[in-house]
Amino acid sequence: MTARTADVTLLPERTPSWLSREATIAKPGFNRWLVPPAALAIHLCIGMAYGFSVFWLPLSRAIGITASKACPDMSLATALVTTTCDWRVADLGWMYTLFFVFLGASAALFGGWLERAGPRKAGIAAALCWCGGMAISALGILTHQLWMMWLGSGVIGGIGLGLGYISPVSTLIKWFPDRRGMATGMAIMGFGGGALIGSPLAAMLMDAFKGPTSVGVWQTFLVMAAGYFVFMMAGALGYRVPPAGWKPEGWSPAPAxxxxxxxxxxxxxxxxxxxxxxxxxxxxxxxxxxxxxxxxxxxxxxxxxxxxxxxxxxxxxxxxxxxxxxxxxxxxxxxxxxxxxxxxxxxxxxxxxxxxxxxxxxxxxxxxxxxxxxxxxxxxxxxxxxxxxxxxxxxxxxxxxxxxxxxxxxxxxxxxxxxxxxxxxxxxxxxxxxxxxxxxxxxxxxxxxxxxxxxxxxxxxxxxxxxxxxxxxxxxxxxxxxxxxxxxxxxSDADVAALNSRGAAGAIPSGSFGIGRGGFSATALAAWAVVGIPIAWGVWTTLAKALILFR
Missing domain, CATH: 1.20.1250.20 (MFS general substrate transporter like domains)
Structure with missing residues (x-):
């Protein structure tokens, strides 16, 4: 391969130092088991994309409140701007298509930027897009404008999904070269589990906010957006990347x-x-x-x-x-x-x-x-x-x-x-x-x-x-x-060394991180409890409903 002396990955980042990739390089004594909970904090929030169907039926009677105010001849184009007819579930269901189209498109488009910008900046961008998109959707529900929901959660939120989904992948694989599958499995498990927590939580919030003039959905969107923003920001700020050349103590790469x-x-x-x-x-x-x-x-x-x-x-x-x-x-x-x-x-x-x-x-x-x-x-x-x-x-x-x-x-x-x-x-x-x-x-x-x-x-x-x-x-x-x-x-080895030069100054001997120094620490246990307790609640709630199959 020819050298890439002007590679875009070497361009300086014009951002505050705390947002830069260099600021996320871990210091000696950092425990690598703190990184998966940070990834889970983001994936559990964006995973609510799987649970959005919990909103469809309430939204289909957002105007009628107790029963849907249907307009039989309404087209999809009319549904986007009507303020007098309730939306059909099929109109709302397009949100799923927008979610996953923009997830894939944004992940493909911004993946290279993520590698040079680092996971922290990508995680913060994901939080702004996903939670900001939910806030725009809340305004769309309040003013009964479907196009705002599509734009807010579908397009902007979909971009947040893509950024949040890929933000921890490279970092986790570099922290766990000895357990690549397990590391990515822990994080991506969160995306699948987001709906287990979000769906019952949304149902509880809608029940609390509903009244004679509201089905309680726009309020639920705002509350969940605020909560998700706190969680996602905590996850993004918790990201750390290993110094160039770091590897777990006692592990060496070998063909297998x-x-x-x-x-x-x-x-x-x-x-x-x-x-x-x-x-x-x-x-x-x-x-x-x-x-x-x-x-x-x-x-x-x-x-x-x-x-x-x-x-x-x-x-x-x-x-x-x-x-x-x-x-x-x-x-x-x-x-x-x-x-x-x-x-x-x-x-x-x-x-x-x-x-x-x-x-x-x-x-x-x-x-x-x-x-x-x-x-x-x-x-x-x-x-x-x-x-x-x-x-x-x-x-x-x-x-x-x-x-x-x-x-x-x-x-x-x-x-x-x-x-x-x-x-x-x-x-x-x-x-x-x-x-x-x-x-x-x-x-x-x-x-x-x-x-x-x-x-x-x-x-x-x-x-x-x-x-x-x-x-x-x-x-x-x-x-x-x-x-x-x-x-x-x-x-070539020279090209790889050039790409890693930004993190070389922080390089430290193998084994100075993670389970090689202190194991699964109290701090790591606390971080895991923060994400583990909501997961356990979601699993228990879902399992309780699933038990009806065996009665």
């Missing part, structure tokens, strides 16, 4: 897993030129497309497949149930969704940690092979009326969906090195944006085609399951084709 872990470094400008980047892009896109499609239909899928069987009335279709029975079935389906969310979160930590032992390529091979088998078997479980096997299959599938997100940063570090892994990961997240459109569209259109063909009951989703299995089969092939990079793609 049949050469699938490199000791070289690939420049950001070259990563996307390699076939390996696009193969891993396809791996993530296909894994996410299959999983995210299921998340979107989980509740109606269980209700329509098992119908009366869920409430002790086997042989009665969902459509034939009375209002009381349908309410019971809906509560059971909500428990199913909650259980899936728990496996989604747990899978992020479990599978990412397992990948440290199994290797990233092997872990993804398990995702695809086991996923294909479970999707293919799901129609048989449905036809046999085996609710337990059906639920178990999709819990495992969702654990691997979450595991795919948490494992991919370490996969990229193994193939491309750690120097630009945060920025490369940011560009790879365009696969998520793509999957966020492809997965739900494919699943919903296949289902509608089955409905139009008169298919009902346990056979309604058979075609969907087989199509998703086929998508995972393509992912299996893409993963199989991933190979170590050729030497031509790696930067």
């Amino acid at each position: 897993k049949a050469g699938m872990i490199t000791n070289g470094q690939v420049h950001l400008d070259d990563a996307h030129k390699t076939p390996q980047f696009w193969l891993i892009w396809a791996v993530l896109c296909l894994n996410v497309s299959a999983g995210i499609g299921v998340i979107g239909i989980a509740s109606p899928m269980l209700q329509e497949i098992f119908g009366g069987r869920l409430v002790g009335a086997p042989g009665v279709s969902f459509a034939a149930l009375d209002a009381g029975q349908k309410a019971q079935v809906a509560a059971i389906a909500a428990g199913f969704v909650g259980l899936l969310s728990l496996f989604n979160i747990g899978g992020r930590f479990f599978w990412a940690s397992m990948s440290d032992k199994l290797g990233r390529k092997t872990t993804y091979a398990i995702f695809f092979a086991l996923g294909i088998a479970l999707y293919a078997a799901a129609p048989s479980f449905a036809a046999a009326g085996s609710q337990a096997l059906f639920v178990l299959a999709f819990c495992i599938i969702l654990s691997m969906y979450g595991g795919g997100f948490a494992t991919v940063p370490a996969y990229l570090a193994d193939i491309f090195g750690t120097q630009f892994v945060g920025a490369i990961h940011g560009r790879l997240l365009t696969a998520w944006s793509t999957a966020g459109i492809v997965g739900p569209v494919v699943v919903n259109y296949i289902r509608q085609a089955q409905v139009d063909a008169g298919v009902t009951g346990s056979r309604l989703y058979d075609g969907t399951m087989y199509i998703l299995a086929g998508m995972l089969a393509l992912g299996f092939v893409a993963n199989l084709l991933v190979r170590p990079l050729k030497p031509k793609w790696f930067m």
Whole structure:
């Protein structure tokens, strides 16, 4: 590789010193176990993006209060500016598309900036965008302007999602080169867990703020934005990066897993030129497309497949149930969704940690092979009326969906090195944006085609399951084709040294940080308690709702 003497990563940062990357270089005695809680503080807040559906029904009667004031002939363009008609859930649901499109776009666009600016500045920018976007949305709800919600939470908030999501990736991988999967799994677990905390919290706040003239949503947005801002700022200020050349005591980099872990470094400008980047892009896109499609239909899928069987009335279709029975079935389906969310979160930590032992390529091979088998078997479980096997299959599938997100940063570090892994990961997240459109569209259109063909009951989703299995089969092939990079793609030692020169002055001997000096300290335990207690509350709340499945 040719030297990049004018590389943009060497440009000075015109910012206050406390915001600069240099100000975040850790001092001797710093405990590396303080970094994951900082990352979790940000991810738990932006993870509420998964829980925004809790607002849709209240917002659909923001004017009517007790019942929706509908305008049957209202177009989407009219819905954006109307002040006399209540919004439809479908109009509000576009927020999800905006979230994940702008998440991927901003992560790709700002990933290179993050690498030179550092995680603290990126975390603060994420807090301003995410919480500021919620404040703009609150004003949009108060004035009943849907376009302000789209702009606030969807566009500006979506940019905050992208910045917040990738802000800790490179830093964690550099702090935990010995446990890359576990480190990123801890943080990205928070993104999946944000809705477990945010959704019940939002429900409690809306209940407290609602009244004869308000459904309590705009007040809830403002309170949550303020709370999230405090948490996210604390996380951003808690970020530290290791000095150049630091490594854990007793650990030395060595090729492993049949050469699938490199000791070289690939420049950001070259990563996307390699076939390996696009193969891993396809791996993530296909894994996410299959999983995210299921998340979107989980509740109606269980209700329509098992119908009366869920409430002790086997042989009665969902459509034939009375209002009381349908309410019971809906509560059971909500428990199913909650259980899936728990496996989604747990899978992020479990599978990412397992990948440290199994290797990233092997872990993804398990995702695809086991996923294909479970999707293919799901129609048989449905036809046999085996609710337990059906639920178990999709819990495992969702654990691997979450595991795919948490494992991919370490996969990229193994193939491309750690120097630009945060920025490369940011560009790879365009696969998520793509999957966020492809997965739900494919699943919903296949289902509608089955409905139009008169298919009902346990056979309604058979075609969907087989199509998703086929998508995972393509992912299996893409993963199989991933190979170590050729030497031509790696930067020279001189180029790497030049890039690291900004942190060289602060370099210190190996082992002066983290568990090599004092272990899991009282300060680290306190930091973990700050994020761990809300997680435990969210898990308990969700588990309590999911227990209805087993009654």
